[in-house]
Amino acid sequence: MNFDLSEEQQLLKNSIERLLADSYGFEKRRIYQTDPKGYSDAMWARYAEIGLLALPFSEKHGGFGGGAVETMIAMEAFGKSLILEPYLATVVLAGGLLRLGASEAQKADLIPGIAEGRLKLAFGYAEPQSRYDLFDVETQAKKDGDEWILNGTKCLVLHGDTADKIVVSARSSGDTRQKNGIGLFLVDADAPGLSRRGYPTQDALRAAEITLENVRVKNVDVIGDPEKAFPIISRVVDEAVAALCAEAVGCFERMQQITLDYLKAREQFGKKIGTFQVLQHRAVDMFVELEQSRSMAMYAAMMVGEDEATERERATSAAKVQVGRSAKAIGHQSIQLHGGIGMTMEYSIGHYFKHVTMLDMLFGDADHHLTRLASLGGLSAEQVN
Template sequence: MNFDLSEEQRLLKDSVERLMLDSYGFDQRRKYQAEACGFSEVMWARYAELGLLALPFSEEHGGFGGGAVETMIVMEAFGKALILEPYFTTAILAGGILRHGATEPQKAELIPAIAKGHLKLAFAYAEPQSRYDLFDVETQAKKEGDGWRLDGVKALVLHGAAADNIIVSARTSGASRNEDGIGLFLVGRNATGLKSRSYSTQDGLRAAEIRLENVRVEAANVIGDPSGAFPVISRVADEAVAALCAEAVGCFAEMQTITLDYLKTRKQFGTTIGSFQALQHRAVDMFVELEQSRSMAMYATMMASENNPSERERAISAAKAQIGQSAKTIGRQSIQLHGGVGMTMEHSIGHYFKHVTMIDMLFGDADHHLRRLALLGGLPAEIE
C-alpha cells in the first residue's frame, strides 16, 4: 500500500505547518487563551483564508473535497501547536453531521458559511449520565405543530458558548438507551429557553453545559430522520476519533522533540542528562510509542470512510486504544524526564500531557475501546 502523500497533500502539510510555526508559539498560545472567547478570532480567519474550514466538504457545497488523509494532515499539525480554536467541533464534528445527515438546502445554507469562517458550530451529544454511550439520550424532543420542543441537559459541549448554532441530539421515541428514536436538531445559541454555562477544561479549551427548557425548533432545522439519526452520529464519532488520533500523534511528536531537546541541554553532575543510558532507554520507549501511534492513526484514517460499520468500528477502536496507552506512556516519561519543571504552567510539556489525556477520554478512553474491540471480535487477521 502506498503511504506517500500526493503533491497537493504535501503542499497542504507545508502550508499548515508553516502557519503554526509562524503564529502559534507557546507564548502566543497563552495570549490567544486569554481572549474573551478562549481562542484567536484572527487565527480562525486565517484558517478560512487557507481553505482549512472548507477542506472536509465537497466542492458542490463550497468546499475543497478533502478526505480523511487531508484531515489527518491538518489535525496532526494542529496537535503539534496545541491550537485552541473550534476547528474540531465545527469542521469535523458538526461538519460531519452536515455532510452525512443534512438535506441539500441545509448544506447549501450552512456549509458555505462555515467555509468562509462566518459560522461556528458545536455538537451537543453527551449527557451527565451517558458516559461514552452515544445512544444514551434522555433529552426529549416532542412534536409540537410543525416543529419540535426540546427539553433536557447536555454536558461537555466543546466550544458550546462560542458556537453560533448547536446541533443537539434528542430522543423523539423509545427508552433512554435505545439506538432508535434519536433525532438531530439545529438550535441557535440565543434560542429562547437555551441556557449555557461556560467553563475551562483541564487542557485549556472551553466547554459548556447546555440546558434546554421548552426550546422551539422549526421543522426546517431538523437534520435528517428525526427518529433514525444514530447511524449518522456513530459514523461521525468514528471519523472524529480518527481525527483525534492524528491530533494526538502531533502532540506526541512535539512532546518527544521537547523532551529530547531538554535531555541534550540539562546538565547534572557536570554532564548532560541525555548521556545517561537509563534516560536514553526511556527516550527510546517514547519513540516506540510514537511510531506505534502513528501507524495506528494512519490505519484509522484509511478506515474512517469504510461503509461497513463493523469493520470501521474495529479499526477505530484499535487505534483509539493505542492512542490512550501511548498518551499515558509518553506523557509519564516526558513529565518525569523534565523533573519538577514539567509540572509547572510555565513549561509547555505539561500542557501537552493534559491535552493528550483529554483526547484519551473524548469518545471513549483506552479501556472503553478495548472492550468495544473485544465485543466486535478483535482486529482483522491481516493486521494482528
C-alpha cells in the first residue's frame, strides 16, 4: 500500500494544522470550553470556511468528495489540538449515515446545511443495556399511517445536547438483539416527546441522555429501509473507528512532544532529566507505540472503504486494539515522566491522557476489538506484513 500523501492531501494537512496552530492553543481551548455549548461556534464557522465540514460528501451535494484518508488527515490534526467541536458527531457519524443511507432528496436537503455549518447532527445508537453491541436495540418504532412512533432511551449521544437533529436507531421488528429489523429515523431536537439531558464527559466534550416518548417521525424522515439499517450503521461505525484511531495518533504525537520538551527543560540533581538514560529509554518506548499506532491507523483508513465487511472489520478492529494499548502505554509514560504536574488540571498532558482513554472506550475498547478480531479469524500473514 502507498501511504504517501498526494499534493492535495498535503495541502489539506498544512491548512488544517495552520488554522489550529493559530486558533487552538491549550489556553484558548479552555476558553472555548466555558461556552454553554462546550465548544466554539466561531471555530465551527472556520471549519466550514475552509471546507472541512464538506470534506467527505460528494460534490453534487456541496461537498469535496474526500474519502477516509482525507478524514484521517483532519482527525489527526484535531487530535493534536484536542478540539471540542462536534466534527465526529455531525460529519463522520450522522453525516456518514446520510451519505451511505439517505435518499437523494434527503441528501440534497441536509448535506448542504452540514457543509455550510448551519446544521449540526448527532447519532443516538447506544442504550443502557447495549454496551458495545450496535444491534442491541430496545427503542421501538411503530408504524402509524404515514408516520412512525418512537419510544425508548438513548445514552451517551455525543453532542446530542446541542444538535439540531438526531439520527436515532430504533427497532421496527424482531427481537432486541437481532440485526434485522433496525431502522434509522431523523428526529428534530425540539420534537414533542423528545427530552435530553446534557452533561460533560471526562475529556471535556459533551454528550446527552435522550428519552423518546411517543415521538412522531414522518416517512420522509426515515433513512433507508426501516428494517435493514444495520449494515449501514456497522459500516459508518467502522469509518468512525478509523477516524478515532487517526485522532488518537494526533494526540499521541502531541503527548510525546510535550513530554520530550519537559525532559529537556526539567532539571534534577543539577542535570536535565532528559540526559538520564533510563528516561531516554522510556521516551523511545513512547515513540515506538506512536509509530505502531500510526501505521495501524493508516491501514484502517486504507481498508475502511472495502465493500467486503469482514476485511473492513478486521482492519478497523486491529487498529483499535493497537491504539487502545498505545493509549495506556503512552498515557502512563507521559504522566509518570512529568511527575506531579502531569496530574494537574492546569497542565495539558493530563487532558490528552483523559481524551485518549475515552477514545479507547468509544465503540469498543481494545479487549472488545481483540475478541472481535479473533472471531473474524485475525489478520493474515499478508496483512501483517
